[in-house]
Amino acid sequence: MKRLDIATLFDTLAERHSPTVLHLSRPLDIAPDDAGPRNVLDLAALVEDWSARLAAAGAGPGDRVALVKRNHWDIVLLAMSAVRIGAVPAPVSAQLPPATLATLLARLDAALLVLDGATAQRAAAARIGLPARRRLLLDGTGENLPDAVPAADVRGHPAPAPRRRGADEPLIIVHTSGTTGTPKLVVHSTATIVRRLIGFEARRWPVLSSRPGDTVAAATSFAHGRAFAWTASVFWLRPAAVAAIADHSPQAAEPFLRAHPPTTLEALPATYVRWRHLAAAPAAENVFARVRLYISTFDAVHPPAVRTFLAASERRRPVWLQGWGQSETGPLAFRLLTRKSVAAVGERRPTTRDLGRPVPGRTRLRVADPATLRPLRRGRPGLVLARTKALGLGYVGESERWSAKQLGRWWNTEDVGMRTRGGSVHVLDREVDAVAGMSCVEVEDVVDDRVGEVVECVVLRPREGPPVPVVVTESGSLDPAAWRRATADLPELAEPLVMAADDLPRTGTGKVRRLELRSRLLGGAHPVARPRPAPPTSAGR
Incomplete structure (x- = not known):
């Protein structure tokens, strides 16, 4: 079998006569005239066409190509097109504020910026420039970006031959969610993201892997590295169908899910919350009845959501894969949840805080004292450190920040957690959000489980x-008596503030921007002291 190569993935799959058909919730923005199903030959042609356009627009081997457009799976196709010509794609979420977007683009110093008209319009309205040496506009008139080349003007050029690169050379630049400030730009190579992450996931593992008869659906942020890895691993396993959901609103997603009922579904935790009423529908109407495997990444998922979606499936033993990892490292730990494991309601120690064990043979985890970095015994909370060969190459424009987090051969996740006697990891909070003597995320789980009217809680x-x-x-209101009963055995909390869901500031992956919310409501953040001594000699063992 040929080695998985991102540059020619769909060509290889076509040679292998892959039967996989792609269904789209709306037409691709890079091919808006065709909304129908696509096979791997169609996708190979699209990647080749856009690799030619990127080259004609001025991108070449080694160049950084920034990709900023509204959420859809064609962000991944554009990234593959850049890889094909030897360039280094850098997908960036169009949901970022224009000022943050400009900061990331300045760090990237991209040879080419590919963007849509809506992004150009938002930046122009905010009077913020989008730095890049050249710009390629996917749609719109270009009046907000007069120096941009329309995509139609670079159509019809011959595609360069696929370019190969070394395993340790930069392949793609992904960015973190940015819950604690400006997102970080992480460089990955073929060795880290293809061989270590995609290669691992593209194997046929029991329960977890796509099967020939599956319809594999995703409702995610396609600008993040997870979408790149998901695409390659899922298509490599050749399921019957892949369904890409660009718009996560229940009104848009429900008809598509009904037309293409998934057997495996990966979605953002915030998207699962938005879809809970769909999952609670009667069995005959439930669009999740065929799902055997749910997957959630990026953020904490609360017990009521897991319980609702597992109950929606008509399978005898559906499972929920809860993954924990980072853009810098890929998956670090995972746990399979079942109907039985989430059956208890309102527990003081929610089961979803147990994120399982490190990925076997791939990851090592240790908990260290934040002040001394010395290992702590199991059962004591501290700073979670990870060791993995999937660790990226560095941060673009922030090399000192990367070096500060690399402690010998260990990586500082900046998460607070603990290891249990059985070896599993409980992640309690981000270090910057931590409160002494409690876990904010755990309290959020309990509140979400005990107070039925609560859609989301952020401590x-x-x-x-x-x-x-x-x-x-x-x-839009909260019963004070119900709140007091639900929180009676929890650590002391201030009086709750009730907000509308749309008022919560979020990242492109649906995470709440806690620092921004804290600044808006409470007038700023209390700084967290984070002394970082030199790692002890045992840190690299």
């Missing part, structure tokens, strides 16, 4: 005083 650390819970409810 913030104030400058002084007890943590402040911010809650979103279905009614």
